[in-house]
Amino acid sequence: MGARRIAASIAALVAWAALALQYVILAERIGAGLAAWRYVGFFTILSNIGVAAIATAIALGREGKLSGARARLMGLTAIVTVGLVYSLLLRATWDPQGLQKLADAALHDMTPILFAALWAVMPHGELEWSDLKWALAPPALYLAYSMARGAADGWYPYYFLDPTQQTIAELAVGILGTLALFTIVAASAIAIDRRLGRRRP
Secondary structure, eight states, X not given: OOHHHHHHHHHHHHHHHHHHHHHHHHHHHHOHHHHHHHHTTOHHHXXXXXXXXXXXXXXXXXXXXXXXXXXXXXXXXXXXXXXXXXXXXXXXXXXXXXXXXXXXXXXXXXHHHHHHHHHHHSOOSOOOGGGHHHHHXXXXXXXXXXXXXXXXXXOOSSGGGOTTTSXXXXXXXXXXXXXXXXXXXXXXXXXXXXXXXXXXX
């Protein structure tokens, strides 16, 4: 097994294990049914599922859209932004303990680092600036999904997306700021990919 597949295997294993652990913790706290509904409401969870699937495909040596350059860009943009937003806006808002602390670290710190490392060792030079729209599609769709869920049941996964906790102006700033961060991460990844691609023999 090559270095890329080993890196992908490690990233996939950590992500899937963290996802399973987080669901078990949530189910024990609020029940399996409600846990499943809340679980898929978090961008962190959805992003980890995405990068776990991409890393698994790479680890298994499968060639296709799921392991391709565009999918890797989408996964990298999502999971790196997860780590940044958590560190900038959410880490100081709570103090997880025990297994929750382990799950928290794996989902927000370990998986972003491992997937970024996997992305770095993969082939480069295939991305175009037009691929930026694909990287921004998941957060844009999630925003609509999250707001629709919140309007339906009154639960919002993140305070900066909760219109009941802030003014319209604060909500707009939070949304636009988050989307700007996604854009910066995606554009940086494309720029790096294109630069690395030019260095290929």
